[in-house]
Amino acid sequence: MKYLIASRVVYDTEIGELTIPGSELAEAQKLTHTANSILSLLIASPGKVLERQYLLEEVWESAGHTGSSSSLNQYISILRKTLTSLTDIEESIIVVPKVGFYFSADIDVQLLEQPYAPLPDVSRPRVMPPRKTLPLGYIAAGVIILALVAANIWAWNPPISHARYSSLTDIGKLEKCTLQTFEHLSQDARTRLYEVLLAAQPDLKDKCQKHTASLLVNIQTSVFYGGRGRIFYSFCPLDSENDALAYCENHYAFNWKMK
Template identity: 30%
Template sequence: MLYLIDGKVIYDSLNGTLRRINEKPFEATTLTTIAHKILTHLIQHHGELVTRDTLFDDIWEKEGIVSSSNTLNQYISLLRKTLTVYIGEQEAIVTVPRAGYYFSKNISVSENIVAHKTKTHWLRYVAAMSVLATIMSGVFVYLMQPEKNIPRKIGEFKGCAIYDISGVKSETMDTVNVDVVKKALAMNKQTCSQNTAFYIHAQEKLHLDKEARVLVSRCVEWPDSRDICQNMYYYSWVQG
């Protein structure tokens, strides 16, 4: 669902992105998985207390992950810093001591807004990311700063570049993701040819040897921005 925050910021609760109303979707800031889930809880209960226990239960324990008050506090701090970039110094997330948090009643939140349609040549941003966002959910196993979700080269396959589009910077994940891409391409008899690049978006729990959802895209990219992509989806990939 799309939410309009403070009359000027679009929050997409499906894929955890924030952008100003005059920005294009690929210019959005992508929150980390857990920060995204926390903000969604707060937005959906605008002006109402969301207890710390609720956040621990719904975000961490349901995934079988143990967390701590310190971890939650750090995510709240991260969200506040991110929101400040978009709405200024207003206190967006209010702390109720020893109880929980709520999204400020002084900041408007509107549901079901209609986003302006924006054309983009990059299927890897729109087709791949928008489709994947509806099926991806996962556990973020370490803290990182949110950033623009720009394709980042992590390796090569027979001379063709492999890019990560999950937004997670980790040498461990990069190594795992490159291996996944190569296995997926081998299984689907994909090759490296002129103007070809490969993209991967994977759940962060992939490198924990748990089932993860993975998208691998093979894109042929022409100088005039004509991109043709073939997407390969895996709903329960286990890396071993």
């Protein structure tokens, strides 16, 4: 099978190669048989956690070899470095401590049905100099910031009916603050959410004791399991006289990790 990763890298599972079509770096990144087996399993189900024991059985034991957690960790580290060098994305394979690994669902992965090549620019005959582009991770961060700014605007002027914002749900309370999110969170993630928020800003609990407020939260799943990821929350106190939003304090971190 062939996959297009992050709209840039072609991954051929049959021969274990990673290439960037049309790039000046024509030489393909060749994976070892073991590394290729691990990546092909992870990328087939982005966002799904594959347990360590499952990977050891599928990659090593099925081939008649003996694997170990340390060997698995080494191959995961090699794969992450290889993917980062090609995509500029650091958190491509997420570690779930004491459980396993998963390929980040935030990275666009497409199954290619036919050979992929960048479309030539036939409208301009002259050769244009290469254009510098921002790393994909920063672009994704910018999109999230714009979306959350739009959410703040909505909070000040909520529409009477809009399907896009119909999924905003209350997920709990922190003192006088009502926690809300547009994302679907598991019960385990909701429990960990309080720990993450208070680690990111220890004085948030004091703020919520003093003020009745709405707390809009968006936290990348990897953060809940000890990995790095994006976190955002908007602290919006309510005016006690008319129960309307007084102002909002927005807090954002791109590559944050629990200490």
